[in-house]
Structures are given as structure tokens and as C-alpha cells.
Amino acid sequence: MNTKYIDLINQTFDFPQEEFKLQEYKLRFHDIDLTALIETYQAPLKFTYLPQISNNIKRAKKWFADAIVENNYKGEYHYCYCTKSSHFKHVLDEALKNDIHIETSSAFDINIVESLKKEGKIANETYVLSNGFKRAQYITNIARLINNGHKKCIPIIDNYEELDLLSKEIDGQFNVGIRIASEEEPKFEFYTSRLGIGYKNIVPFYNKQIKENKKVNLKMLHFFINTGIRDNAYYWNELTKCLKVYTSLKKICPTLDSLNIGGGFPIKNSLAFEFDYAYMVDEIVNQIKIACEEAEVDVPNIFTEFGSFTVGESGGAIYEVLYQKQQNDREKWNMINSSFITTLPDTWAINKRFIMLPINRWNDSYERVLLGGLTCDSDDYYNSEQHMNAIYLPKYAKEKPLYIGFFNIGAYQESIGGFGGLQHCLIPSPKHILINKDQDGKITTKLFSEQQTSNDFLKLLGYEDENMPAKKQKSKIKNIINSL
Template identity: 60%
Template sequence: GGKYYYCYCTKSSHFSHILEEVLRNDVHLETSYAYDINIIRKLYEKGLFDKSRFIICNGFKTRTYTSKIAALINDGFENVIPVLDNMSEIDAYQRTVRGTCNIGIRIAAEEEPTFEFYTSRLGIRWRDILEYYVQKIHTNKKFRLKMLHFFINTGIRDNAYYWSELNKTLNVYCQLRKICPTLDSINIGGGFPIKNSLGFDYDYDYMIKEVVLQIKNACKKNKIPVPNIFTEFGSYTVGESGANLYKVIAQKQQNDAELWYMIDSSFITTLPDTWGIGQRFLMLPINKWNEDYQKVNLGGLTCDSHDYYNSEVHINQVFLPKNNNGEPLYIGFFHTGAYQDQLSGYGGIKHCLIPAPKVVLIDRDNNGVLRDRLFAKQQSSASMLKLLGYK
């Protein structure tokens, strides 16, 4: 039977404390760009990563990226799998890899019906894959096709669109496997959702069993061996490890119906997904739970009309305790550990020069006692001015 390999997609959080914790748990890595390879080199130098772990290299690849991938393979990292995103990418490895090379192919998925495009810009059209394999890979002794990769933007959901795309991929896998004996793995990418409200309900067990069952049934029907299954979970791995805490510094009644709580930071700069894709997070007051609650809008410090948060997942509103008695109200946004620092450009210039907040790491020591340490102070004006060229 096939095996299961859990890969962490580094783009969801590149921080050293995240990667080090991930690698304590028998996890493999998935990369998106050339500089990810530098992180892997650092982890290897520290003895945290060994040459037998899988490194799945995704994305449209620049020459810098393919060169760094080839250097890893040439240095004896034995389970590097560059996943071909287009038909000419293989030529780079033909030139730069000294020995043999494992490769994967990414299928260009059809986008969901409401999206702006019909087909993903990432990957190779499924109609072209068989012919491409026969012409470019089948007789080339340098390459072993090991993996077929597909990923659905909307994530792993129990709907007709997801099952249709999965079955299309399985159909291509089965056809390919009949003429390609080295093909032994299917990579279904990431896409498990995480809890974004107290009412969150997702049946992980059912979805896992159903995906595995569909793969088994397709292989049985086509009389081919079942594949290894790879996943590349980012948010699911790291999302629930992060939280953002804000202080309400003022309230403003702008008309009879609209009350604003102003926070001491910005949603655009600290939780960019809230305005970029309308992402909702688990949000709770930290104190004043026994006060009366009222409907409010939350406003950030930038001079931007989009710097607000005013609806939770299950209701189109935000309710928070009244903020009357002089004690400041604090609010927490939870499960913010994936993508937010990456998208906001951690340590860089922020919209309206709103500083990046202080970062505190909390973990349990070997005795299970909670310990905290300061990872970064609040961003200073001096660091921003230096970046902007003010000497």
C-alpha cells in the first residue's frame, strides 16, 4: 500500500521558531521560491533537517530558483522533487542536475465557477500531460516522474466542484501510471480550513476518508497500485498558533446607528487578509465579559476607508462589551498564525507608517510550564526611516 507524507508549506510562516517546531514532528517541506532553499540550508547546517526528507518545490520558477534546486540535488539531498509548472522548466534541470532527478507535474486545475478565470495559471493543462510525458520524459534517463500534483484554491471542501477536480486528477494519474512505472505519488496540496468562529464545523475525518477512498477506488478500477499521498498544509499546520491582541483606545459615534471602536494598530498592516480577501478570524474580548454587549465597528489607525473589521463569520456584525468604566477594553483575534506577517511584510514599511506590533513567543517547556520570551519589540521609527533612506 501507499504511505502518507505530511509536508509543511513554508510560505504560510517562514519564522525559525515555526520551522524548528514543525521539523520536530516528522514533517517534510514544500517551497515556493528560491530563498526557501536558503532556509533549508540553514536548517541543515543546524542539524534540524536531513538529506532524506522530502522537499517539494512548487511555483513558477526563476533561474535562481531552479539553480538552487539543482544544487540541492547535486549535494545529495535525495528526495528533492521539483514539480514542473510549465513545459520548459525541465530544460533547466537537464542542464544543471549532474545525476538523475526525480520530478513531479502540476495539473492546472479548473477554477471554481465564480472566479475570474476558467483555468489556474499554475501547472500544465491536463489534456497535455500524457503527450508531454511521452515526448519529454519517457525516454530521458535523467528524469524519473514520481508525483502528480494538484491544488484547489478554495480548499478541500465537500462540494461537487472539489470532487470533480479530484476525479479529473485521478483519471490523469491512472492513465499516466499505466505507461510510467516510476510514478508512485499523488499530491493533493493543502486547503484544510481552520476554526474561524466559535460555530466552526468541519468534518475532517469524513473528508480524509472520502479522499482516500476515491483514490483507492480509482486505482482499483484501473488495476494499478495505490499511490503515496502527499499534502502541503500551511494554515492547518500553523494558523492556530498565532493571536493578535489590540487595545481599544477610543470610541466614536459617527451617526445614530454606527459606533466605532478605534484600535491601537491597523487591520490592513497586521491582518491583511481581512481587507484583501474578506477573511474572518475568531475574535473575542479579552476582558469585560460581564459588561453589556453592543454592536460596533472596529477601526484601524490608517487614513484608509478600508481599515475596518465589522462582521464575524456567522453574523454580519460584531458585538463587543461596552467600554465605559475607565478600564481599557482589549480584544483578541485568534488563529492568525498563517500568512499575515508574510503578506504585511514583517519588519518593513507599513501603510501610514503604523509600526509592526511587539511579538511575544509563548511555549511550554519540558515540564509543561508555560514560558514566554520577547521575539521582537514594537517596530521603531528609526528602523523605518533607515529603510526609507533617511540617514
């Protein structure tokens, strides 16, 4: 009888896959020995496999390069990384190895850009596309970057006031883009995105505030929809409307030469995931070319802002199943040694699915379970795996430790969960490991951050002085007295 966990996977999916394979019934991810990782660092832990960031950038650049050749497209392609997906330095350092550009979304992003410029990771030739709703500090930081010589910083206008605010602080001429407020899918609670300027208002806005403004050049039109790039009628309809705005603007604005189609490439969220990236890229390039030819205008340079696609598939988390609770005749709860709310907030906030697989015991019998986190919150659970909203794992046995991994979690989870900050029910953030390859292709690991301690939480909560060891407390008092 086929009753082992490995039988279930083989019957349900094509397995092994490019990034997943077994060795002695233990899971390997990109040939990383996850069992050895657990033995070295203990669970719970998170990890970032840095080479996958470069792999995905190279894949996307090749798809666009091939599509440009196939369609005899006369414009250029520029890959931008959407920094809000993960601001960590190790992520930016890896991404910037690949001749890419940057998209920012808030004031402090500019400080990160300036820090990377000092290190030589970003140059004046690097495009910095500044998106988002811009208030005083963001405006000031953008202006400082441009005034210091970074002319390829292009603020993307989000509302009617921003152009005047930028003009007051930027010396000399500067380039801008305009974001289209796309219309959302019918299932949304609202009709139009809060970001950007409506389709019908963009040409009038250009005529009123930019056309005769000798200080400002319109270089880019920005288009993005919340549901991302999908092969469905809604996406193609919105892209068509965007292209109509672009061609109308191009006829009256000779400086306009770039179209930013945003981000939105999906990432693998189950072993059954299928998405024809090359086809989508080819069709997008083809549709842009057709629209421009029909309107008799030059095709634009194409920009993308891939965030989740860049970094998402590099991340993983490993937990240990601590205990099993039989709550009724049908429901078994496997309790993990961490929390979904704190470490994978997208699983409960937006019901996002990630690939979930056991690390060990693939040759054991399996059972249907629910996964519960450690907090006392009723929402701290995960049950949306690929098996029709059910989760199957090797049978729980107290004497046989079971480890489970969540994969492709590298985008947003750390920032939304509040890395290094307070966590729900004071559940500590797990340790984080950076995984790389050396020049010989050998896997290397490095501890990026330790698991949070009680002292970390006490300091954040204002208890530091009350819980400071007596010797340290006396030393602090002495320093205060000496400074008087």
C-alpha cells in the same frame, strides 16, 4: 435579563470550547493567561503558541493513519509543511519536530532548507517538494541542493520549459513531479489555474519530454485547487479528474508512485466552525483506492502540503480599544491602537474572517460596533465577524480599558504585511511574543521582536544619516576618513 456579553456568547455558541475558556470573566486561550500577557508586554502585540503547530500536525497524521488502516490502503502518507505560510525559524523548528517534510515555492526557500540542514533539522531523507514558477535563481538553487546529495528534492514541473532548465544544471538522474492546472469554480474570473499544466496536456508532455529521457524520473503528480479541501461537488469532481490523469500516467510510467493532493484544510474561523476532517481524509483515501482498483494500477503514496492548517491556529493578536466615535445614529466605531491593513492584511485584502473575542469585561453589557484601525485609509476596518456581519463587544467605557483578541491568524499575515518593513501610514508592527510549554507543562513566554520604532522606519526610508545622533555621525565620518 441576559444582557451581559457572556450571555450573548452562551446563547449563540457552545462555550467554553477546547481552546477558549473563561476565568473570572477573562478569556484564556489554550490556558494562556492573556490578561497577564497584556500586563507583561502591553498591547498591541502578536503571539505564536508553538505547541499548537505540533498538535495540528499530529492530528492530521492520525487521520491519515486511521484512514489507511480502515481502507486497507497499501500506500504511505507523508505530511509536508508549506513554508510560504510562515517562514519564521521558530515555526520551522517546531514543525520539524514531528517527522515531516517540506514544500518550497521560491528560490530563497532553498537557502532556508540548506540552513536547516546545517543545523541537523532536515536530513537527506526529508522530502523537499519544490513548487512554483521557476526562474533562473530558483532553478540554480534546486540544482545545487540535488547536486549536494539531497536526492529527495523533487521539483514539481509548472511549465514546459522547466524540465530543460533543470536538466542543464543537475548532475546525473533526478526525480520530478508534474502539477495539474486545475479548473476553477464557476464564480472565478478565470477558468483554469495559471499554475501547472492542463489535464489534457500532461500525458502528451510526459510522452514527449520525459518518457525517453534517461536523466529524469517522473515520481509525482501534484493536484491542488484554490478553494481547498471541501465536501462539495466541485472538489470531488476535480479530484476524480486528477485521479483519471494519475491512473492513465501510471499505466505508461512505472516510476510514478506518488500523488500530492496539496493543502487546503480549513482552519477554525468562528466559534460556530464545524468541519469533519476525519471523514474527509477517509473519503479521499477511499476515492483514490477505488480509482486505482478500477484502473488496475497500484495505489500511490499520498503527500499533502498543509500550510495554514499547520501554523494558522497558533497565532493571535491583541489590541486595545482606544476610543469610540459615534458617527451617526446607528454606527459606533471602536478605534484600536493598531491597523488591520498592516497587522491583519487578509481581513481587507480577501475579506478573511478570524475569531474575534474580547479579552476582558465578559460580565459587562454589550453593544454593536464597528472596528476601525489607525490609518487614514477608508479600508482599515473589520466588520465580518460571525454575528451576521456585526460585531458585538462589551460597551465602551473610557475609564474601563477593553482589550480584544484575534485568533488563528498565524498563517501569511506577517509576510503579506511585510514583517520588519514599511507599514501603511508608518503604523509600527507590534511586538511579537513566542509562547511555549516547558517540560513540566508550564506556559513560558519569550519576546521575539520589539515593536517597530521611528528609527526603524527612518532607516528604511533613507533618512538614517540625517537623523543619526551627532556623536555617531562624527564616528562614522572618522571611520570613512581612516578607510581612505
